[in-house]
Amino acid sequence: MNLYHYFEKEKGPFVNLSELPLDEAQKIQDNLQNEGKVFATRRNPQYLSRRRYLEQLTRKMFIEKGGLPIRQTPYYMVVEECLWLNTWYKTADHIRIPISEFDLKTLSFTYGDTFPTFSPKVTDHLEFRKTVYTYDEILKVINKYGLPQNDWKEPIFAQPAYVEVQVWSDWPIAQYRSQE
Template sequence: MCSPADYLYHYYEKSRGPFANLSDLSEAQADEVLESIRKQNEVMASRRDQGYLVRRRELEGLARELFLLKGGKPVRKAPHYMVVGPCDWLSDWYKESAFVQIPISQFKLDTLSFSYGDLFPTFSPRVNDGKEYRRQIYTYQEILELIQKYGLPQEWNRDGSYGPERYIEVQVWDDGPLGRTVEA
């Protein structure tokens, strides 16, 4: 029987390809790419504010630090991003959306961390609703427990009316399994 956490998904703009990661670029290169995306104004990333890249790097550092404290073994300095299970809402972020799905069995579990929702609202000082999964990074076993307790956000919060969590974000700290993708 399949579990909701059996497959990880990565959504992307088809013309750019999967796993194109701003965090792998220098600050200047990342600024240039993001500015180009803003000028094209065709995808969700064009709406990122000017402080986005700085905050992203802060959150990636925090996620890595918290993951290490839980025994995680990140290989990369900054993660690639995936989500647990399919999430139709993410397809709307792109002009020509595509995704890859990878069985979780392809990953070393100690190279995956999870947040119940996107890192940005999960660690936002403006989100103070007291939910237990705020400001937390989880291991695979821990996220399975949260899924058992709450379900997948993309199922109970399809339109975002119940809060900022719309999916479970996976921070992928190893490039190895990303070459074995099934494109859809």
């Protein structure tokens, strides 16, 4: 299994708004929205506060399942290739890392993006809603439902588009950041 990270080529991989103070992150988000050229322009004004809340929620749920996060905020990846994520960027690039390079106890998963997975507006009661998975658990979900990106042509609100991976460690991310 491979994990993919998609990013804006000129900015480089694993740049994380959550690592910044809220006011600094908000300025960057505002600039992205003013440019109007990337997926980030579609985010609502509460995006950053909601993101920080969801990151702490997923971290807490992961710890309750025996996960061992090292970082306070995750890096984001997806399970296997999802070409649609290239459309989020002006000049997209990606990194592929075999999952064998990671300590599995530092990886949590959601079946779909964290935002719709935990959205109070999504009321379909599917088993993967409001759930954080360990590696062994997500394998069972993928076995049952498949990889979401293999089953759709266009994204639909709240429909899982990929399996999101929250990486709670700097290893091996640091070596990929320094290579760029």
